[in-house]
Amino acid sequence: MQAAARPVTGVDDIAVLALDGVVTFDLGVPLLVFGALPDRYRLTLCAPEPGAVPTIDGFSLGVDRGLDELVRAGTVVVPGYDVDRPVPPAALRALLRAHAAGTRLVAICSGVFALAEAGLLDGLTVTTHWRAADLLTRRHPAVTVDPDVLYVDNGQVLTSAGASAGLDLCLHVVRRDHGAAVANTAARFAVAAPHRAGGQSQYIKHSMPQTSGQSLARTREWALRHLGDDLSVRRLAEHAALSERTFARRFVEEAGVSPAQWLLVARIDLAKHLLESGHSGIDEIARRVGLGTAANFRARFRKATGTSPTAYRQVFRQR
Structure with a gap:
């Protein structure tokens, strides 16, 4: 382990x-x-x-x-x-x-x-x-x-x-x-x-070999600015002006993982930054990163990092 x-x-x-x-x-x-x-x-x-x-x-x-x-x-x-x-x-x-x-x-x-x-x-x-x-x-x-x-x-x-x-x-x-x-x-x-x-x-792990395609780069950048929103495949595809099926296929080709996996990584990374650099409560962080309830956020965070948000904050809070 x-x-x-x-x-x-x-x-x-x-x-x-x-x-x-x-x-x-x-x-x-x-x-x-x-x-x-x-x-x-x-x-x-x-x-x-x-x-x-x-x-x-x-x-x-x-x-x-x-x-x-x-x-x-x-x-x-x-x-x-x-x-x-x-x-x-x-x-x-x-x-x-x-x-x-x-x-x-x-x-x-x-x-x-x-x-x-x-x-x-x-x-x-x-x-x-x-x-x-x-x-x-x-x-x-x-x-x-x-x-x-x-x-x-x-x-x-x-x-x-x-x-x-x-x-x-x-x-x-x-x-x-x-x-x-x-x-x-x-x-x-x-x-x-x-x-x-x-x-x-x-x-x-990476699901597929990464490619050099950047056709969805603007949509990924936009998603990173709106992680607290409901970012369904449908909404992402609409931003990219593509059908859901075409968007999902092209996303995997370019990013190596599905949109849901990519978003979870981005949300956990933002959560770490918020835990390290601020004093927001768990409920507030869960909302800002788009992971819904505090219970869901805690479960997703522990699965991704092996520790709880509270324990992570205690270890890595900026001095």
Whole structure:
């Protein structure tokens, strides 16, 4: 089960481990997201051996910190790397020591292979890039691989799918540490969606491959400004000047989920912001986000987050 969200106090030290053949895009994601919040996170780039680290893209990085950083950090991020290159035994031992010390381990894309090789994923469900899922299963049969999710949060160990899913995971980490408002700040800096459709539960699924279609973008923007209203498919379709059937089909093609699922995510995200930043009562928030009664709001919120609105407010209220 996913660990209960808790705020991180002070500045969290994050060590980003660059293994041989590191994927530069994956490496840049945590630097971008956590680097946007210097008052919350302190970043250190390290390698199994300080010096030149070859990337999968044909050039080398100069890294001056070694494996000692893994044990000192509160969070270790392992970006994707060329999984045909062996992970140095010293790096595997350092990951084991960090895990034993309670350090949070975050693997982006193929970075999950290093955690699996260290024996840290046996019995867990994880994810990785869909093209590497079968290989991960063959190499590590004790690990359950779900290729149909953006990321998986197992509490101390978190893994993401490929490419932009690493961005989703890093924003999820910020959201888990400091709440939706701070995560939205990092998302704006990265010019990324604060939360892609699919919900913020342990598994973040997407029903269909996302497309680049933007024909319904104006309707989605309008819906976000009217979340407290009754936003039926009929009303959304009328705004888009489409039939209900055509609208529903095109919405799934563009957003990856149904209108109802997309709206629920948006409403829960707005509810989090209201819980964090204001003093409105539960009944008022339920009305403003379009979830009707307080009882319905509490049930939907708990299902999406694993906690109650009141408990969430106590944990994440802005200081």
